[in-house]
Amino acid sequence: MLFAHDTEVALRGCAALVNTAATLPTDTDDLQTEAELDAFVREWQWTGSRTRDAAELEAVRGLRPRLRELWTVDTDGAVELVNSLLAEADALPQLVRHDQWSWHLHATPPEAPLATRMAVEAAMAMVDVIRADELTRLGICAADDCEDVVVDLSKNRSKRYCDGGCGNRANVAAYRARKASGD
Ligand SMILES: [Zn+2]
Numbered sequence: 001m002l003f004a005h006d007t008e009v010a011l012r013g014c015a016a017l018v019n020t021a022a023t024l025p026t027d028t029d030d031l032q033t034e035a036e037l038d039a040f041v042r043e044w045q046w047t048g049s050r051t052r053d054a055a056e057l058e059a060v061r062g063l064r065p066r067l068r069e070l071w072t073v074d075t076d077g078a079v080e081l082v083n084s085l086l087a088e089a090d091a092l093p094q095l096v097r098h099d100q101w102s103w104h105l106h107a108t109p110p111e112a113p114l115a116t117r118m119a120v121e122a123a124m125a126m127v128d129v130i131r132a133d134e135l136t137r138l139g140i141c142a143a144d145d146c147e148d149v150v151v152d153l154s155k156n157r158s159k160r161y162c163d164g165g166c167g168n169r170a171n172v173a174a175y176r177a178r179k180a181s182g183d
């Protein structure tokens, strides 16, 4: 394992959140309704308070472009963004244990707004990434027609495609190309 378990879960969850946004004209936004947000929260097992209203949805949607920047800025830019996210939320790291999860860090109380908790969880995970000088683990999908973000947590730094199926599509395309060329 490259980072602590909660850091890796947070990084993957952050990437998934960023990737709900449509980055290309051909993409669909997967976080347009409160029901879609409910599904996302369930899938990523977010605990804590919810308001389940349009304002909550808008706040989470509005967080996505800021979090996406973590994948595109250099280290200095990432540091600035992480520090801003932590300062805006008055983050206060505390070790907590809840549900099935052993000791891990929360830096916001469970009653903080969902978007604030999402921002701080991502920022806290990025603290680990930046301190370990592993920012290159964050990249953009290698598929030509995809701009989704990728978190490469593999030992040999081999993850090039997003989790949206681009790796499979690239394999199929390569296979077809080989077949067409008569190999
Ligand atoms: Zn927790």
Ligand SMILES: [Zn+2]
Binding pocket: 141, 142, 143, 146, 147, 148, 161, 162, 163, 164, 165, 166
């Ligand atoms: Zn992709």
